[in-house]
Amino acid sequence: MAYLALYRKYRSQTFDEILGQEHISSTLTNAIREDKVAHAYLFTGPRGTGKTSTARILAKALNCEKGPTPEPCGVCNSCVAIANGSSLDVIELDAASHSGVEDTREILQGVALAPAGGRKKVYVIDEVHMLTTPSFNALLKTLEEPPEHVIFILATTEAHKVLHTIQSRTQRFDFRPIPSEVIAKHLADVAAKESLEVDPDALDIVARYAEGGMRDALSTLDQLSSFGRRVTAGDVEHLLGGRKEDAFAELFEALARGDLGNIFWSVHSTVAQGADVRQVARGALGHARSLLLLRTAPGAEQLIESSPADRATMAAQAEHFTPSQLLRIVDLLAKALTDMRDAPNHRLLLEVALIRSASPDTDPAPTGLLGRIERLERRIGIEGPPPQAEATPAPVTRAPRPAPVAAPTPAPPPQNERPSNVPAEVGFGHIKDAWPQTLREVSKASKRVHALLNPSRPLTYDDGALVAEVQSDFHAEEMAGDRNRTMLIDALHASLGIKPQISFVAVGSKQAPPVPEDEDSSVVDISDTTPAEADHDPIELLKKGLGAEVVESHGDKR
Numbered sequence: 001m002a003y004l005a006l007y008r009k010y011r012s013q014t015f016d017e018i019l020g021q022e023h024i025s026s027t028l029t030n031a032i033r034e035d036k037v038a039h040a041y042l043f044t045g046p047r048g049t050g051k052t053s054t055a056r057i058l059a060k061a062l063n064c065e066k067g068p069t070p071e072p073c074g075v076c077n078s079c080v081a082i083a084n085g086s087s088l089d090v091i092e093l094d095a096a097s098h099s100g101v102e103d104t105r106e107i108l109q110g111v112a113l114a115p116a117g118g119r120k121k122v123y124v125i126d127e128v129h130m131l132t133t134p135s136f137n138a139l140l141k142t143l144e145e146p147p148e149h150v151i152f153i154l155a156t157t158e159a160h161k162v163l164h165t166i167q168s169r170t171q172r173f174d175f176r177p178i179p180s181e182v183i184a185k186h187l188a189d190v191a192a193k194e195s196l197e198v199d200p201d202a203l204d205i206v207a208r209y210a211e212g213g214m215r216d217a218l219s220t221l222d223q224l225s226s227f228g229r230r231v232t233a234g235d236v237e238h239l240l241g242g243r244k245e246d247a248f249a250e251l252f253e254a255l256a257r258g259d260l261g262n263i264f265w266s267v268h269s270t271v272a273q274g275a276d277v278r279q280v281a282r283g284a285l286g287h288a289r290s291l292l293l294l295r296t297a298p299g300a301e302q303l304i305e306s307s308p309a310d311r312a313t314m315a316a317q318a319e320h321f322t323p324s325q326l327l328r329i330v331d332l333l334a335k336a337l338t339d340m341r342d343a344p345n346h347r348l349l350l351e352v353a354l355i356r357s358a359s360p361d362t363d364p365a366p367t368g369l370l371g372r373i374e375r376l377e378r379r380i381g382i383e384g385p386p387p388q389a390e391a392t393p394a395p396v397t398r399a400p401r402p403a404p405v406a407a408p409t410p411a412p413p414p415q416n417e418r419p420s421n422v423p424a425e426v427g428f429g430h431i432k433d434a435w436p437q438t439l440r441e442v443s444k445a446s447k448r449v450h451a452l453l454n455p456s457r458p459l460t461y462d463d464g465a466l467v468a469e470v471q472s473d474f475h476a477e478e479m480a481g482d483r484n485r486t487m488l489i490d491a492l493h494a495s496l497g498i499k500p501q502i503s504f505v506a507v508g509s510k511q512a513p514p515v516p517e518d519e520d521s522s523v524v525d526i527s528d529t530t531p532a533e534a535d536h537d538p539i540e541l542l543k544k545g546l547g548a549e550v551v552e553s554h555g556d557k558r
Ligand SMILES: [Zn+2]
Pocket: 063, 064, 065, 066, 072, 073, 074, 075, 076, 077, 078, 079
């Protein structure tokens, strides 16, 4: 028997099986029960959220030999024919491939004919926004006076492209992205039925990567099924070309630093991996929203759909922004997404929004001015959030891509300048000096582990045992896990040739030995270096930051 793709094999067959769209299933179920089914529906929503499955189930419900019933039997001739796509009464059209007016007209000519065997003739037009205007008009004419025995189900991922005149003649249902935990649970069910061994972590990643679309999630599971062994989170990350969470964490690190070069690189590498620019923009908008939520509503973390580790990473990152900065980023990205509906150059729109996000100087809007004022306030010390690096924007043409660790402080020697046979007698000072480089090594292996270590510093090194300080008990616990700890040990081996035992303590923990003031420079984070004396002078700052001029000075006795 030919191999059947998982998403076909496990396509929902009843309203109960449609996941994440209960608001739609219950409305349709009631309509069938009360004999109030409309003549035309518009199903909108992202791909893979159940639009065509729901259309087929509705068709089955209306034509089931034991119906009409919200619970079609699934075994009568009509149900079987609709399920396998051979029913003469269910006409499915993909407007993406039949956009010519002749095709549509030809198909619509059949509307007047009575159903072949069932009660209703159901026309399902997928991606209806792709119809040409003449085709739309042909459809519109039919919708104006539909015969009693006909039902239209129009599906689209882009509702705003469907003519208003069509929308107004249909009952609209908005399909939502399916929550990732719902997808993960379904994947686990399917994996069990298929006897696939997949780690729960791996399924979580697949589910989040699918961004609410079940079809994509099941397609990924299909690919993983060919591994022929137990599938791990690492396998999934490898297959999907790096985690999106990491890509966005990296992008926002660059935004926090105002590092324009890395912003361009971030966009470039995500797009080069085949991501759709609008998806990237939506993802960045989602990330900004999560940071805003973490920054402004402590205790509301549960509203963020991600793993506890990713939430901790984001919480640390959120501290590098002020709430109004994040609001501005949300505004700019949302506007870019709206503009993308009408403008062809999506990538340029995204890049412009990100550049404006990163450097208020380039944003002519009042919020840009506010951003500049905030930046000045932070430097004078009026407001309290952690300082944000004011690194000079990097040249855009730089290659290869630098590691995302923000180190405006003097860079350590590149790895290849260090002899490969490093002396075994390495002291605490060496470890401290090589810490930024070690973190860059970690970053190459995993952005997440790198984020767990940002900021961090070595505290003591004694008899081959290293104690490292990280920002919270959570981070210490995460880093103590075998996989993460080994990654740091490997990085130390790469940077210094040592493989010490490592333990972790949280900042301020009683276990942490006191560190002399002058050793603070070993902390690697994305803070600014101490501003020079002149940078504290409000007048100088206003001149530099806002281009202000002194027009009158009261201290002047001239
Ligand atoms: Zn039936």
